[in-house]
Amino acid sequence: MHKNALGRRVFAGLFSLLLPLAAVHAQAPKPITLIVGASPGGTTDRVARGIAQEMSDILGTTVIVENKPGAGGNIAADQVARSAKDGNTLLVSFTSFTVNASLYKKLPFDPQKDFSPISMLAQVPSVLVARKDFPANNVEELIKLGKSKPKELSFALGGIGSSLHMATANFQMVTGIEGLNVPYKGTSPAIQDLVGGQVDLMFASVENVLPLLDSGRIKFLAVTSDKPLKQFPGLPPVSDTVPGFTSQAWFGMFGPAGMSPERLAELNKAAVEGAKRPSFISLMTHGGGQVVTNTPTEFAEFIKKDIAHYADVVKFTGASVD
Known part of the structure; x- marks a missing residue:
């Protein structure tokens, strides 16, 4: 009986020690x-x-x-x-x-x-870029060229339904440019074809085109933010030419x-x-x-x-x- 009573007291003591731990866990x-x-x-x-x-x-x-x-x-x-x-x-x-x-x-x-x-x-803006020998050097020249050549300027789309696709569509909608849209499965293959001159233009993410900034392999036209980006000194927003235009993911x-x-x-x-x-x-x-x-x-x-x-x-x- 003495051993059983001692055992019960020991068990009760251990149980009381475990209660706070259980409460903390709960x-x-x-x-x-x-x-x-x-x-x-x-x-x-x-x-x-x-x-x-x-x-x-x-x-x-x-x-x-x-x-x-x-x-x-x-x-x-x-x-x-x-x-x-x-x-x-x-x-x-x-x-x-x-x-x-x-x-x-x-x-x-x-x-x-x-x-x-x-x-x-x-929010993350995108960048409007063109093949290196594209005849327009800014958004104003691009709009004039696009309206004079309906459905001739090709725009690479880095994924159907993506924010870059929507930026392209929004730009065409508000400027009245009828472009030839070329869909790709992602931004990287689209940029490869832009560099290779297979397509004329595209809206691309900052991180995808920043490494090409000083390469001379593509032409930078504008950013889609409402203010210039420090990563692209001197590159104006699209809104400088198309008032109110912004397109940011x-x-x-x-x-x-x-x-x-x-x-x-x-x-x-x-x-x-x-x-x-x-x-x-x-x-x-x-x-x-x-x-x-x-x-x-x-x-x-x-x-x-x-x-x-x-x-x-x-x-x-x-x-x-x-």
Whole structure:
């Protein structure tokens, strides 16, 4: 009996020591998963990994990045739309989120009703470039040439439905140029053909053409930001010739619809604070972009307007995906 009583006291003592540990474990925040609708290594992936690191530090929890490429980001978006409303599964998306609302005939989700916009994270402009012996040296000369030769100027498209495709379409729509659009499966092969002189023009990402800046292999005409970029000294914005024209890819964070206001506010605060940290700012400016953050309400309004904007652009292109 004495041994049994001693054993019970020892067990009770050990159990009491384990209770605080169990409580700590129960209170530990669950990891957050950022679903990315793009392959590793691209701009969207880098944005996601950059903000994941900052938010992990701010929230004191693990933030994991999971790549789910395919269908222009729709596979990733659909997964988040169907996820639990606890804010532990989030989406880092890009311009295709609003483009796809018009590009795809049918989506498995509603981009405005099935998500909780958290915050925009960044915007990245593109660069209008031409083959090295292209006769126009600026946007004004390009527009005059394009209007004098309808459907003769060839524009390389770095992916149907991409932000670069939409920049091309928007430019043609507002300037009245009827171009011959040549689709490619990505930006790299399009640039190769531009360098080789097989196509005349294209809108390209900053990071893809920056290495060619002083090579003399292509001609730089303009940037699509509203201000000049420090990476391209002396290169004017398209808007200097075409007032009001801007075309910038955006990147932002979403949760599923129905998250609590408290959780939404917590995630917005962490995302905004993380995006304004020097390391994330450096990541964005390296690729010619800039950090842009907002409130959930402001981001939701932006999404609404962007869907309407791209509805007109997609209609102009005639592009459609079943």
